[in-house]
Amino acid sequence: MVIREWVVTLVTLCVFVTLFPLEVSGYRILGINTSPSRSHVIVQDALMKELARRGHHVTMVSPYKEPEQVPNYRKITVPMDPWASDFTKTIFENTNSRLAMLQLMPQMLRLSTIPVNKTLRSQEFQSLIKEPEGYDLLITGIMSDAVLGVGHM
Numbered sequence: 001m002v003i004r005e006w007v008v009t010l011v012t013l014c015v016f017v018t019l020f021p022l023e024v025s026g027y028r029i030l031g032i033n034t035s036p037s038r039s040h041v042i043v044q045d046a047l048m049k050e051l052a053r054r055g056h057h058v059t060m061v062s063p064y065k066e067p068e069q070v071p072n073y074r075k076i077t078v079p080m081d082p083w084a085s086d087f088t089k090t091i092f093e094n095t096n097s098r099l100a101m102l103q104l105m106p107q108m109l110r111l112s113t114i115p116v117n118k119t120l121r122s123q124e125f126q127s128l129i130k131e132p133e134g135y136d137l138l139i140t141g142i143m144s145d146a147v148l149g150v151g152h153m
Helices: 004-018 039-051 082-093 098-111 113-121 121-130 145-152
Strands: 028-032 057-062 073-077 138-139
Touching: 004 039, 004 082, 004 145, 039 057, 057 121, 073 121, 098 113, 098 145, 113 121
Parallel strands: 028 057, 028 138, 057 073
Antiparallel strands: none
């Protein structure tokens, strides 16, 4: 008798799901990466695009334009100041040792706050956070811990 009730319940559930399909949608995901180093942004871009391909609604904010069009993927570009790209090039051209990179780390961390602040204060980002739908998940890039506060908005 228990098996018969289980089968009737299963058949009823299958008929219900078939006749009244539920609307299923992916998560709304916000990605922010303000790094002036393109290599850091490329990795996060790849992740965000794959999430979009899998059905999530993804918005990515970074200093680099995106030529590839992916469904469910929106790219918002907040260009970096020229000094930031020049600084990054200078570091990698003039620094050929691990010790020198470690010595520059405090300065790099201080300077990384400038593009974060520029992005958070930009008109594009301000419009984005005012969208009524909000986001289910925030994914940030390296050296952008300051944007974690966006997760509380």
